[in-house]
Amino acid sequence: MKALKSKLDSKEFAVTAEICPPRGTDTSVFMDKARLLKGTVDAANVTDNQRAVMRLSSLACSLLLMREGIDPVFQMTCRDRNRLAIQSDIMGAFVLGIRNILALTGDHVSFGDHREAKAVFDIDSVQMVDVISKLNGGTNMKGTPLNGRTDLFIGAVVAPEADPWEPEMIKFEKKIEAGARFFQTQAFYDMHTFRGFFEYAAQFDVKILGGILLLKSAKMAHFLNKNVPGVNVPQHLIDELESSENQLETGIRIAARQLKELKTFCHGAHIMAIGQEESVVKIIEEAQ
Amino acid sequence: MIITKKKDFGDILEYLKGREKVFLFGCNSCAEQCRTGGEREVEEMKRLLGEEGKEVTGSSVVDETCYNMLIKREFKRKEAAASSDAILVLACGAGVRTVAENTDDGTPVLPALDTLFLATVERYGRFFEGCSLCGECVLGETAGVCPHTYCPKGLLNGPCGGMDGGRCEVDLENGCAWIDIYRRLKAQGRLHVLKRISPPKDHSKDLTRPRKVVLDRGVRGGA
Structure with missing residues (x-):
């Protein structure tokens, strides 16, 4: 299997999926899920204390995936580390063999399980992309030469359905200017809007992986619409879920439909199944 | 105040x-x-x-x-x-x-x-935070809206994924600081300012504690 970068470079459609580290040190379930994805996806993202809930380190779990033969996308947020820790952990990931990194802002601590924590945000996601570019170029963020550089494939996030749209696109372009080479998008359900974004993004030399978030139920769709910014599940999909006997199966069918359509024009897809890694396999199979 | x-x-x-x-x-x-x-x-x-x-x-x-x-x-x-x-x-x-x-x-x-x-007094008995006393004022680039004070994450390069229809997901009562900055800069014909990458904040200007300022005699006036 080709690693994520070479697959995208050779203009083949790449599929990534998200996998969440365990809350604790027992990695058996995490590894079971990883093995399910092995051979099915081109790379697997390891989330970094997602939703500000404390879990096993994304760096450690990225290494576990690598040992299993899966190309990891090491996710790093700006929330939990200052600029010293960010740089040393990025170099640490590189020397351990990790080659893909996704720079994110990170959810605010007020959403998580440690609400009393100090949220760091010493640098933001644009600045983090710039820092990684500098490490790739052989200096630290201060411009001091490093004894050995990194060579990381830099990814970032964009919300194609953001409202308002223009400031999101300005930030998207700043991330590109700072050195982002691939984008995994926020989940979207309106393919027409997404195509509009994709056409806009085509002027830049970056790879776009469209975000697919598995709808496990109509209840989840309502929750997303109410609580997750930038995600809008249209009524016809909610109706489709509600009128079906097995909502999860229907959700998988909807996701497979999205994946199939993305394959016709996009560079890749990023599937987020939130604990339903076995469904990722079904989505990919159904979209063949 | x-x-x-x-x-x-x-x-x-x-x-x-x-x-x-x-x-x-x-x-x-x-x-x-x-x-x-x-x-x-x-x-x-x-x-x-x-x-x-x-x-x-x-x-x-x-x-x-x-x-x-x-x-x-x-x-x-x-x-x-x-x-x-x-x-x-x-x-x-x-x-x-x-x-x-x-x-x-x-x-x-x-x-x-x-x-x-440190507050702006909206009117008697109604106060809202006006300034975080960060030691490096960016209001000139942010159309008078302080991202250190109004963005819960203190971001310097635009809205995060938590922006929801112009609101801030941390508290939907509040507008997203960056959407406010964007609208004002746009109205001022200064959107190019938002398109520049802002470098990381220099915390050496606000974290060297305790801070102190001593004016020289000429500035103090009087005796």
Whole structure:
């Protein structure tokens, strides 16, 4: 299997999926899920204390995936580390063999399980992309030469359905200017809007992986619409879920439909199944 | 204006455990406007402490409790201030600090308030945070909206994924600071400013504590 970068470079459609580290040190379930994805996806993202809930380190779990033969996308947020820790952990990931990194802002601590924590945000996601570019170029963020550089494939996030749209696109372009080479998008359900974004993004030399978030139920769709910014599940999909006997199966069918359509024009897809890694396999199979 | 709020009275009593003679300081500036440390609140504190069997040896509501000369004068005027078991200060942290500077090391100086933020006074009794005192003002690039103060993450390059239809997901009551900045810069024909990558903040300008400023004589004027 080709690693994520070479697959995208050779203009083949790449599929990534998200996998969440365990809350604790027992990695058996995490590894079971990883093995399910092995051979099915081109790379697997390891989330970094997602939703500000404390879990096993994304760096450690990225290494576990690598040992299993899966190309990891090491996710790093700006929330939990200052600029010293960010740089040393990025170099640490590189020397351990990790080659893909996704720079994110990170959810605010007020959403998580440690609400009393100090949220760091010493640098933001644009600045983090710039820092990684500098490490790739052989200096630290201060411009001091490093004894050995990194060579990381830099990814970032964009919300194609953001409202308002223009400031999101300005930030998207700043991330590109700072050195982002691939984008995994926020989940979207309106393919027409997404195509509009994709056409806009085509002027830049970056790879776009469209975000697919598995709808496990109509209840989840309502929750997303109410609580997750930038995600809008249209009524016809909610109706489709509600009128079906097995909502999860229907959700998988909807996701497979999205994946199939993305394959016709996009560079890749990023599937987020939130604990339903076995469904990722079904989505990919159904979209063949 | 420095905004303060009253500490829980139970916490104040805990501070004063074993201290029977208490002197009170109030502040006629910010704390008076916040209704946390003016004449009225000092009288109220006297009554509450009296009910708990404490002896209030005296009180001073100073025009500006953060002004060292004024506090020094009060200690000269009121002998009880220096001879009490404890001094309770109904002022901001700077006020408490100024009183503590003027006492011997053996007298506890205790805060009756929690100090919150530097505010814009919307109107009497309505305050919102105006400035985070970060030491490096970016308002010129952000159309007068401070991202350090109004963005819960203090981001410097635009909205995060938590922006929801122009609102901030951390508190949907609040608009996203970056959407506000974007709209204003756009209206000013200065969107190019938003398109520039802002470098990381220089925290050496605000984290070297304690901060201090000493004006030279020419600037001070007078003698």
